[in-house]
Amino acid sequence: MKVTRNVACSTCRHKCDIFQAVLSSGRSFDAAKTIQAHFRKHEKICKQGDHVSHAIYLVEGTAKLYIEGINGHNIILYLMKPPAYIGLLSFFESIQYTYSVTAIEESKVCMVDLDFLKALYLENHEVLLKLNKAFGKSVALIMNKIICLNQKNIRGRIAESLLYLSGFYGSSRFSLPVTRKELGEMSAISEENTVRLLTELRKEGIIKIENRDVTIRDKVLLRKISELG
Amino acid sequence: MKVTRNVACSTCRHKCDIFQAVLSSGRSFDAAKTIQAHFRKHEKICKQGDHVSHAIYLVEGTAKLYIEGINGHNIILYLMKPPAYIGLLSFFESIQYTYSVTAIEESKVCMVDLDFLKALYLENHEVLLKLNKAFGKSVALIMNKIICLNQKNIRGRIAESLLYLSGFYGSSRFSLPVTRKELGEMSAISEENTVRLLTELRKEGIIKIENRDVTIRDKVLLRKISELG
DNA sequence: CGCGAGCTTGACGTTGTTCAACTAGAGTGG
């Protein structure tokens, strides 16, 4: 991690919700003590169990949000690309993070002092409502994940993950942002079975995969596998 | 479901957060259009997929919050006893419920018009903050659940559920509020295995169980099973 | 060149689900 601080909020091209709120509140940005930080691939942005001290906003790059389970066995809940609140889900209870976030690409984040933000939304609920909305959305995602992980077989789960990635990149052709092992962690599958399933789907002509380059050839069928799985 | 409406907020013995907020806002309770409703055992209080129209508050009884999965295969996330927000997790995104809630005992709930509540917290964030706090707590619970369901074996999971119930009732001796099947749904285990595990734990002297009456005899060991599972 | 990380495949064993059959008790209608 490297604090960059080369962009003042006023010149930042991401006019985030918080920025808007500060503007309309007439407060000074100084009090926000915004920190811009740069994270390299594989660097941890926030760690499960750590004290929540800042609101973190993803400005550039891609990151994975995951729960650290038993003996290094993680579950990736979803990926994030800008704009996205990183600290969101642990925001309100705000003692400790209940999950970790790690950059899977070079990423930039913006950190705002939590106390400042709290003071801010005490007088301007716009921010709070927006945070809440994003919050609610995440929860809906997680609910779906729980069902998927517990009631679908691994074939259905990997299909769902591939569809998720396709949606994430808005294209049926994308480059896998994660290793096979991590793709497994997105679906709670062992690395070996992940590989097996990928080759299986490839041989069946449902996907095309070469190293990290994935093309979904039969989205309809893949969706059916995900549903029936 | 039966609308009772026999208690006005002012005489209700549960001075809920919303009540407090209305008081301090100087608004009239009439606008809240509060409805008190009575639910019998097994009646559904809110249904996954339904439109969210009211904030629902559990005033009396016990209910289970669960996700309806594939072909009648549910997962119970947690139980609720008063005071508890029922509509909480779907509150802010507030299009549709992402889960269902069913009474497992005779229950009373209080329903507040959603638009009223929204207007209320636009001018008084106290409510909003309280809702958020409760919200955050639920999320922490769910995170733990995800790990438990996906990384522990069934023995560890049932141990965790029993410990959860023991905590829920604040006693190592309690009467199971749910059937074996539902206890399974709390741990994502089939009914058959749930039974098997219970008898196993009983034979090992770790718990005592007779019909629905459970006594945890060796909490330390049970906790160890839950952790190592 | 050698080393390590990521990837791949096969064999094997464990775990947990499902099916099927049976019991006990609670409720119902004749």
Add this chain to the structure above:
DNA sequence: CCACTCTAGTTGAACAACGTCAAGCTCGCG
């Protein structure tokens, strides 16, 4: 009051689904 039925609980056995272990492969990098 008895037979009937329905639900909840229980147990055994067969089977399928996955994870784990082990081995080998490739590619990029020091």
